[in-house]
Amino acid sequence: MDERVREHARIIVDHSTDVSAGDEVILSGHPRASDLVTEVARLCGERGANLAIRMNGDRARSAYQRAIDAENVSESAVSLASIEAADVVIRVRADENTFESSDVDPAINAAFARANEAVQDAMLETRWVGTQYPAPGNAQAAEMSTAAYEDFVWGAVNKDWDDVREYQSQLVEILDPADQVHVVSGDETDVTMSIAGNPTQNDFGEKNLPGGEVFTAPIADSVEGTVHFDKPLMAQGREIRDVSLRFEDGEVVEYSAGKNEAVLDSVLDTDPGAKRLGELGIGMNRDIDQFTYNMLFDEKMGDTVHMALGRAYDDTVGDENEGNDSVVHMDMIVDMSEDSFIEVDGERIQEDGTFVFE
């Protein structure tokens, strides 16, 4: 087994989720990630955890979702019961084909998300982590050889996360007490929002592996202006390109996409919260130096900012504030490397990707 797989597994089990004796652990993963899943399982055994292994069946899942009528979509009592019984949830992503769900009706996807909101809520109550195995399908999506993609993934994942926490805390200290944020990039992105009273989180590889961002929630109705998202994203098994949004009083009042605008329609229509921002994140992982069509990595890339439509995570919403509620959480990325800046309460904290503390 590749030594990098062992290191990845050790970080998952000890750093991200702190698996201990007696913990009820759900380990899910794609069959293509068998090496990493097997090593994580071995470590869970060594730690004395109680392990349930649930590998993905993505072809079967898509076949099921293509066949079902919307009226029959409902909450999975099986999934809810199992997540509620878990202390730790470890999800190892991998794909044989990143377009496997590309022909599931977006309305059905949205219906499943709505019906299973409680399952998602229960998952967020556990010590959970989502990570990536460098499978050939994901290398293909990144337009890289599998060997090069392995270097990329393990370069971003296998690092000293305590050092990362320390480096990123410089930005947390700026944002945590702040109110107004102003993001400008090129001619098309000029947006302001308040983050007053909302805690800023330091993502150093706990819930997401790789980590490498600093994030908080905008005050939902404070967002004003326009954003052009330069980078494509995958949603519901499809690629959406060139998304532009215009916000008034926090709500999307105008939008367009250069590709698969119908998927964007369906996302925005899911519920009222899907038209508002739930997250402002700033990518700081400089080991992620190229875009790979995978939000887990893309959103942490250095010289980028991302904003998510939909749900605000509880730990980014201050006690005095109300978090945006939705079953959607769709991240989209703005390139900040050129002709760009971020101002916080009138002070420029980043210019063309370089922070004031760098």
Next chain:
Amino acid sequence: MDERVREHARIIVDHSTDVSAGDEVILSGHPRASDLVTEVARLCGERGANLAIRMNGDRARSAYQRAIDAENVSESAVSLASIEAADVVIRVRADENTFESSDVDPAINAAFARANEAVQDAMLETRWVGTQYPAPGNAQAAEMSTAAYEDFVWGAVNKDWDDVREYQSQLVEILDPADQVHVVSGDETDVTMSIAGNPTQNDFGEKNLPGGEVFTAPIADSVEGTVHFDKPLMAQGREIRDVSLRFEDGEVVEYSAGKNEAVLDSVLDTDPGAKRLGELGIGMNRDIDQFTYNMLFDEKMGDTVHMALGRAYDDTVGDENEGNDSVVHMDMIVDMSEDSFIEVDGERIQEDGTFVFE
């Protein structure tokens, strides 16, 4: 997709488990069985069922079980909660390597079985079926090409199960009201037992697919004599050969095995019920015409009888009787094709594999 896969899936969903709108279904399968799992999932979608797909990770499971200490083995709250929430459980077996768990300590295997007895009980309360996909690893175990093994599996599975029920009911009518059963084969098997008051079940492809046996439970303390099991069996990922058992007052008082006797030791030691018989079954599926090292098929072979150490299924225990209780249920097979007979209350009902009604 192979038309035989579609037929197999249809039998699973409609005949064996009667999946209907709103049913909570757990579908588990090996990644090698992806074709069949995908088609079953599609049908579950068409029927409007609520589906949770959980593919096996057998390498990971074995790594976990090799690493854990016996003192940390306990009931999986996650597995129990999910099974308790299910109406239907569909298990599609397949193997990449039928010896994947061959180096897990038999004591750990037994500890997991004991700790998770309630999970097993809950599964038996659902509409469950266990079936087989003809994967190359299983073809290898059967010493057949994959193509020949596909013919074998689908020949045994894809048939008119109503015809089977009718044919087998002739034997049910003999055994259901009977008391004494006497099984003799060659010089080494001569055993008597009572089945008085215990219902005889007709297995026509509901819980096991293929079906093709008629079975009941012996009165646990009535078993007397010796049995030599001619056919090898797989237990805990290992092959056990040439098992001989001697029963007094229903209990195994002497035993031996020609290969892996230590595994037999561990099985018999699991709990008190593991030393008593929980099942007497008579194979009647003549489409299963060769031994393939797979109990799901072997026990239904024509011209065989099988007996299981351990648990008696509830539906084979009469209201006046007590069923044998154990977490073990290990089937073993006696060849009845030559120099053999079965007598029921003194009447010879089978001789050298041929029934009186044939």
